[in-house]
Amino acid sequence: MQKWLWGYVLAVVAVGSIIVVQNVFELGKGDWAAWVQAIGSIGAIVGAFQVGRRQIESGRRHALEMDRLERTRKNQAVVAVVHHAVSQAKAAEEGFRNMPTDVLRTVLDRGIYALVEATDALFSIPLHQVGPSAAVVQFAQLQVTMKRMSTTFQRFGKLDRDGALIEHIHCSQELSGAVGIAENAANQFTQIVNRLD
Known part of the structure; x- marks a missing residue:
C-alpha cells in the first residue's frame, strides 16, 4: 500500500479506538491527560529512534561515497x-x-x-x-x-x-x-x- 493510505488507515483506527475507550471506560479529563502524555512520550521515543536511525544511515551512505x-x-x-x-x-x-x-x-x-x-x-x-x-x-x-x-x-x-x-x-x-x-x-x-x- 502507499504511504498516504497507511496514514489514513492509522488515523481511522486511532479515532475509532478513542471512541471505544471513551464509551467503555468512561475516562475523565485527568485520565485523558495522562493517556495523551503517555502516548506522546512513546511517540517521542519512537521519533528519536527514527531520527537516530536516519542519521546513522546517512552517515553510512556518506562514508561509502567518500570511500x-x-x-x-x-x-x-x-x-x-x-x-x-x-x-x-x-x-x-x-x-x-x-x-x-x-x-x-x-x-x-x-x-x-x-x-x-x-x-x-x-x-x-x-x-x-x-x-x-x-x-x-x-x-x-x-x-x-x-x-x-x-x-x-x-x-x-x-x-x-x-x-x-x-x-x-x-x-x-x-x-x-x-x-x-x-x-x-x-x-x-x-x-x-x-x-x-
Whole structure:
C-alpha cells in the first residue's frame, strides 16, 4: 500500500479506538491527560529512534561515497602514471626508429627521454593498490615490459660509437615490440580500472 493510505488507515483506527475507550471506560479529563502524555512520550521515543536511525544511515551512505571517491581518485592517479609511462616508451621508441645513431646518442646524453623515470614511477606503486587481480596482472606486465625497455635504453646509452652503430637497429626492433606489449597492457589495465568506477 502507499504511504498516504497507511496514514489514513492509522488515523481511522486511532479515532475509532478513542471512541471505544471513551464509551467503555468512561475516562475523565485527568485520565485523558495522562493517556495523551503517555502516548506522546512513546511517540517521542519512537521519533528519536527514527531520527537516530536516519542519521546513522546517512552517515553510512556518506562514508561509502567518500570511500568510492577516494578509490576513484587513486585509480585515476595510477592510470595517469600508466599512460605517462606508455607515452615515454612510445617517444623513446620513435626516437630510436627515426634518428640517426649519432643524433640519438646526443639526445640520450642530454636526458630528453624520461623512460627510466617513468618506469621508476610505475614501480613505486604497490601492486595491492592497483585493483583486482586482472588489473594487477596487466600492471605487472606493463612494469616488466617497461623495465626491459629501460634496460635496453640504458644499455644503448653506455655503448661507444661503433657499438651504438651496430646495436641501433636491434635496440630499435626490441623497443618497437615492447611498445606494442606496453600499449596493450596499459589499455587492458585502464579498461579494468574504469569498470570499477
